[in-house]
Amino acid sequence: MAQRILMKGNEAIAEAAIRAGCRHYFGYPITPQTEIAAYMAKKMPKIGGVFLQAESEIASINMVYGAAAAGMRVMTSSSSPGISLKAEGLSYIAGSDVPALVVNVQRGGPGLGGIQPSQSDYFQATKGGGHGDYRMIVLAPASVQEMASLTIKGFNLADKYRMTAMILADGTIGQMMEPISFEDAEIETYEKPWALTGTNGERKHNVVNSLYLKPEALEVTNFQRYERYKHIEQTEAMWEEYMMEDADICVVAFGIASRVAKNAIVAARQEGIKVGLIRPITLWPFPKAVLNKAADQVKGFVSVELSMGQMIEDVRLATECKRPVALCNRCGGMIPSPDEVLESIRNAEKGVF
Amino acid sequence: MDHKRLTLFAGHYGSGKTNIAVNYALHLAKEGKKVCIADLDIVNPYFRTADSARQLKDAGVELIAPQFANSNVDLPALPAEAYRLVEDRSSFGVMDIGGDDRGAYALGRYVPFIQKENNYRMVFVANCYRPLTQTPADALDVMREIEAACGLKFTDIVNNSHLGPLTDGSTVLESTGYAESLSTMTGLPVFMTTVRADLAPAVSKHIPNVFPLQLQEKYFDLPDQKL
Numbered sequence: 329m330a331q332r333i334l335m336k337g338n339e340a341i342a343e344a345a346i347r348a349g350c351r352h353y354f355g356y357p358i359t360p361q362t363e364i365a366a367y368m369a370k371k372m373p374k375i376g377g378v379f380l381q382a383e384s385e386i387a388s389i390n391m392v393y394g395a396a397a398a399g400m401r402v403m404t405s406s407s408s409p410g411i412s413l414k415a416e417g418l419s420y421i422a423g424s425d426v427p428a429l430v431v432n433v434q435r436g437g438p439g440l441g442g443i444q445p446s447q448s449d450y451f452q453a454t455k456g457g458g459h460g461d462y463r464m465i466v467l468a469p470a471s472v473q474e475m476a477s478l479t480i481k482g483f484n485l486a487d488k489y490r491m492t493a494m495i496l497a498d499g500t501i502g503q504m505m506e507p508i509s510f511e512d513a514e515i516e517t518y519e520k521p522w523a524l525t526g527t528n529g530e531r532k533h534n535v536v537n538s539l540y541l542k543p544e545a546l547e548v549t550n551f552q553r554y555e556r557y558k559h560i561e562q563t564e565a566m567w568e569e570y571m572m573e574d575a576d577i578c579v580v581a582f583g584i585a586s587r588v589a590k591n592a593i594v595a596a597r598q599e600g601i602k603v604g605l606i607r608p609i610t611l612w613p614f615p616k617a618v619l620n621k622a623a624d625q626v627k628g629f630v631s632v633e634l635s636m637g638q639m640i641e642d643v644r645l646a647t648e649c650k651r652p653v654a655l656c657n658r659c660g661g662m663i664p665s666p667d668e669v670l671e672s673i674r675n676a677e678k679g680v681f
Numbered sequence: 682m683d684h685k686r687l688t689l690f691a692g693h694y695g696s697g698k699t700n701i702a703v704n705y706a707l708h709l710a711k712e713g714k715k716v717c718i719a720d721l722d723i724v725n726p727y728f729r730t731a732d733s734a735r736q737l738k739d740a741g742v743e744l745i746a747p748q749f750a751n752s753n754v755d756l757p758a759l760p761a762e763a764y765r766l767v768e769d770r771s772s773f774g775v776m777d778i779g780g781d782d783r784g785a786y787a788l789g790r791y792v793p794f795i796q797k798e799n800n801y802r803m804v805f806v807a808n809c810y811r812p813l814t815q816t817p818a819d820a821l822d823v824m825r826e827i828e829a830a831c832g833l834k835f836t837d838i839v840n841n842s843h844l845g846p847l848t849d850g851s852t853v854l855e856s857t858g859y860a861e862s863l864s865t866m867t868g869l870p871v872f873m874t875t876v877r878a879d880l881a882p883a884v885s886k887h888i889p890n891v892f893p894l895q896l897q898e899k900y901f902d903l904p905d906q907k908l
Binding site: 332334335336343359360367436441442443444500503505584587588590591594661665 | 813
């Protein structure tokens, strides 16, 4: 195999999942993520894995729940409306503390919306979507290479913390092609003594369940789960800083928006504006500390999003509103142009937020 | 380079069909020919022939694209006017076929017209750096699947092996063995080797029939990827 291969973002997720040891994929087609399912359909039978196109998204997430309970590395993928259908299953998986990888290649919404790229499922991914107190680790790739590396990272983290890791991508990163390499892939494996693998009559049986008959027990379970979440918040946040050393203005953007922002930042620097970028790679845990620190350095922030402004709330919380935060956004499948971002940066430089 | 009245570009999805089809149509127009290009891709939601609409128009190339291309309508429908490309023999036609066998099914309805006129080139676009066509044998599988789906046999191969922004001369030169093996296995000629325009002069010293490609700048190209 060539050292580098040219992949679509969606293919990179599928190939990375296989390399991470995923042998169970349950999905249902929806644009713009269908290449993940198509790739799995082609590859899984050749390597003894399972590709199953379920009758619906709801069925597929429950198949993920089952395979995860059996200790398998398992995934499903969909796009925005399909993720809404999976929401119940996501909550059950969280309530049962089993690991899974879920991919959302976002498209414009709400409702059936459209098939063009979007980031408007930020709230759904980071604040819930399903019912009850729970979190998912949310990873936001900004390149095809990251589609692969964060998929592997997602499986590792999911197993490590027995929870769902979500890849929150968008249609463009799913469809675009870039050369990637798997040479640096670090695949971790974890013992799963809790998994339903059959007792052979040699041990007490395991139970995977999200139903608690006693409220006291349910409360304790939630407390314990949130201790784990706290640890994740303290240790697993990931971000990229770009031209931040001397920045007066900080652009905050993830995924495809960060690529547009980088071009705008280069253009603004040519105009003499000292501007940099903090790109959250994990959306949960949100990289709060680095943003809070940046708030002591810069005079304001510009949140660039393919939504009506969702991450901007977390930017304000992370920076404790120490500095103003402007929003530069397009939605419904539209993408801010570098010129639009540049205009927002110019305004921020002038103190207009 | 001799041109057939119709040139069809098919291949694995992501092999570069659309870019090559657009560049080939522009090349024909530059030679003073009347040219029409049809986007027959019923598979791909983004990055389509229609993205080059302005460039094609400026060059005087007529574009026939699905009504819903680049919209939110996820409907694999072909425009009725696509028939004109095969029926009206007064202009050169370039057809951009959707990827893999799934995309090639759409071509089937035009095949009787194409065969009747018998003045066409059915080109397989190959990139040895794509994961599912890395070996000539894998590429051959895709070729046979496409032929079975559309009912038209390939007549030529285009070697479009590249690694996006990381492509350099050696990326292309190292792929010639792959293209030659595929050519030997199929008995089809390597019609051309397509390379990014800035690499064409250097690569031309080593390979015949190098066809330079002008690539569209995309909004998501990173600053250090700008050429």
